[in-house]
Amino acid sequence: MTQKMTLTVNGHQHKISVDDPDMPLLYALRDDLGLNNPRFGCGLGQCGACTVHVDGVPTRSCSLPVSAIGKAKITTLHGLGNRQKPHPLQTAWIEEQVNQCGYCINGWMMEGAALLKRNPNPTEPQVREAFSDLICRCGTHNAAVRAVLRAAKQV
Amino acid sequence: MGNLDLSRRTFLSSTGAFMIGLASPDVWAQAAKPSPLSPNNPKLLADQLDAYLSIDKTGKVDVFYGAIDGGQGLETSIAQMVAEELDVPLSSVRMIMGDTRQTVNMGGASGAQGVSRRGTSLMKAAALARQILVEEAAKKLRAAPADFVVQAGVISLRNNPDKRITYAQIIGGKSFQSNVRWNGQWGNPHDIATDAPLKNYKDYKIIGQSPKRPDLAKKVFGEQDFPGDVRLPGMLHARMVRPAVAGAVPVSVDEQSIRHIAGAKIVHIKDFLAVVAPKEWDAVRALRALKVTWSQSEPNFPTHKEVHAHIRKAKVTQRTIERENGKLEEGLAKATRVISGEYEYPTHSHASMGPGCAVADVRADGATIYTSTQKPHYAADGIADLLNIPRDSVHVIWMFGTGSYGRNDQGDATADAAVLSKALGKPVRVQWMREESLGWDPKGTASVNFCQAGIDEKGDVIAYELISRGFSRENVATNEGRASATLAGQLLGAKPEPKNTFNIPFASYTFAHNRVGWETVGPLMERASPLRSTHLRDPYGPPILFGSECFMDEIAAAVNMDPVDFRLRYLTHPRDKEAVRIAAEKAGWQKRVSPRRDIDTSSDIIEGRGIAYRRHFDTFIAVVAEVRVHRKTGVVEPTHLICAHDVGLIINPETLRHVIERQLVYGTGRTTVEELTWDRNMVTSLDWNSYPVLHMQHVPPRITVHLIERPEAAPSGAAEMALGLVPAAMGNAVFDATGIRLRKIPFTPDYVKAALAV
Ligand code: FES
C-alpha cells in the first residue's frame, strides 16, 4: 500500500509516496529527494556515514524506518551551514583540513555539531568520547578532534 | 554533477596535425614503435604539450592529469607544481583529473607516485609552455627572451615593465602544437622530457606553501558529488547477487520470488546475477527476497587460522632472490651464534568506508562510466574488453569517492555496472552492500617471514637472511584493465590470469653475507575467489616490514645493542641514518638494550618504545612507537607515534603532515585490530563488528610528524610509506616493555595476553 508522507528537511517540506513503511530514511533522502549528503556506508547502523539530525539528535538514517519520522525536522550536512553562513564547525573543519576522502564526513560533522550544541566547551576526552562510535577508514580521527576544539573556541 | 566541459578539448582535432584515424586495439598492441595516440581518445597525443595543459582566453590554465586524487591532496600539490613552473597564480590553475577523454593514461593512484612521477612530468610540460610563451613574447615585442620576466601570467620587459603581453593574449584558447619527448609508456611508467630548464628550488614561491584543498571545502559543505550521486534519466538501481559459498554459481533463479516488488527485474547472464529496480530500496528488497538455487561448491579453504600453516607447507610456485651478497651459508657456518625468527601477517580487506559504487550508461555508440576507481584509464580498457567494444568508445569520468587504498571493490562494481547497462539498454547504478564489500573485494593477503642472522665471536652480525613467503600480490591484476581481472569478467567466462608478483622493501643494512628474497604459493581458488589477492595500500610494506624490522630488533637485543645504535651501525645510506637519528631525537629516545630492566616488569601497566625504519623509492622514514602494555587485559595502547620523514622536496608541508598522520592512524588499525576471517566456505567477517577497524578509543592520541627538509633532492612519494612501519615499531615497543616478542598481527588483547603468559 502506497502511503503519502511529508518530510521536513533543511527547512523545506517534501511530499513523497512510500511503498514500504520499513524503508530506511536514508533511501527516502537519497532516492526520493535526491539529496547527496547522507551516504550509504553499511546500512547496519555501524559506521555513521548516513548520519542526519532528527530534531537535533544525530541519527543513523540507514537504520530508521521512514514511517517513524512523523513531523520531526531533519537536517543534513548541507543544512548545517553554507559558504555564506558557515557553521563554526565547517570553518574549523576546513582550517584543520580534516578529511581525506570524506566519505565518512556526515557522521563526524553531524556528531561534532550536536556535541557543540550540548556542550559548547568540550574537553578533549569529551570530544573523543562523542566520536567513539564512528568509523573513518582514512584515519582522520585526531584531526576531527582538533577541529571540534578549534570550533569550540570560536563558538 | 560537476562541470564536465568536453568542448574545451575539441580544439585538438581542429588542426590538421591531430586528425588521425582510429587505430584498432590490435594494431595498437602490435605496433613496434609505440604510437602516441591515446587508445582512450583518438584526439590526444602523448607527445604533444597540448595533451598536458591549455590556457584559455582569460588566462585560466587547465592541467590534464591522467591519474586521480584519492583525497590526499594531489589536486592542490600538482597544481602548485604547475603554477610554479608556469609562473601563474595557483588560483588560475584547474586540474582535470582521470577523465579518459581529456587526459592520457598516466597510471592512477599507485605507488604514491602522484607527485614524484606524474607531478614532475607536468612540471616539465609547464616549463616548456612558459618557454614557448616567452619566446613568442620576445618575437612580438622585439627583444631577447632573456630580457623578460613573467609574473602571474604576464610577460614583461625587465627594464620596461610597460612593455608587456599576457599568456592569454598569446595563446588564449589556441593549441601549442609543440612536441614533448614522450617515453613511449602508458600508466605508471609514463613520462615526458623537454629541453626547457626547470627552476632552481631557491626560486620557488608556490612550492613549499600550504594552500588548502578545494575538494575539502566542497566535502564540508555537502557539495562534493561522488559516483553514487550521479542520477541519469531512466537510471535503474542494481544489487549484485552473490553466493553464500565461494565458487557456487546460480543454477536457477525463481522469478516469482520478487514479483511483488514493483519494476524489479533479474539479470542473469552465465554466472553473473543481479537484480535491478527503478527505486533503490526496491533493489535492496529484491536482493533479499530473491530465491536462487546455487550449484554445490566445496572450496575447502584453509581457514584464516590455518592460513599461515598452509603457507608454510604449500608448494612454492616461484622463488626469487632479490638481493644477495657474500655467501650466506658460509657466513652462517662462520657464525658462533645463529638466531632466527618467524613473523606472520594476516589477510586484510580494503574495507573502504563506501562499498563499491558506479554508474554506467552503455549505448550503441559508446559507454559513459562514472566511477571513483583509482585507475580510470584501465577501467576504460577493461570495459572495452568486457563489452567487446572499441576502447575509444568508452568514456570513463572519474569522480572523487570513497578512499580505495589500492585496488578495492570500485573497479569490480564499475565492471558490474557496465555489464548491466549493456544488458538492459539503460543507465544503471550499482551499489555494493557492506557484506559484499568486505566479502568480495580483492584482498591484501597473508605472509610468513622467515628471518635468520649469524653473529661472530666479536658480536658482529656477519650473515642475514630474510625470506618472505605468501600469496602472490596479483591473483588478479592491480587494475581492472582486462575482463579477466574483474569478478564480472570471470563470472562471464574470462579465464583468470594470475601472476606471481612479490617484492621486498629495500633497506641499506649491510652485512657481509646477505640474502633477501620471496616465495609465492598458489591462489586460494582460481576463479571468482573472495580471497583473490591484489594490491592493498603499501602492498609490500606492513606484511614484510613487520618481520624484517622486528627481527632487526631481535638481533640488536642478541648483540646487546640499543635498537637505534644498532640501526645506525648497520645502515649505510646517510639519508636512512638521518631519518633514524632524527626520529629517535624527536622521541627523546633513552638509550638502552631492550627489554628495559629499569622497572618492575610485573606491574600491570608497562611502558616501552620501539623503532622501525624503511626506505621506499627515495623516501626515508623512521617511526618510533611509545606504547603501554596492560598485562591483565592484554591491551597494547599506543600513546605516541613519532615519525621522521624525508621525502626530498616538499610541495605542500601541511598536506604532507596530514597524509603522514592519517597513515599512522590507519597503520595502527592494521596492527592492532584488523583481520579478515573465513571458514572452509566463505569470508565470515562481513560487517564492522566482525571485521573490526580502528575506533577512536584505540587511536594513538599523540602523533608527531617531523618533516626533514631536503629541497635540493627530487620529490619522492609519501602517500603510503609511513603506515608500513607501525606494526614493527609497536611490536618492538612491546618487546622493550615486556621482553615478549609478538610474532603475529593483529595485537589483539587475547593474543597479547596469551603471549605474555608464556
Ligand atoms: S550507513 Fe548508516 S551507520 Fe553505516
Ligand code: FES
Ligand atoms: S576521510 Fe575517508 S573515510 Fe573518513
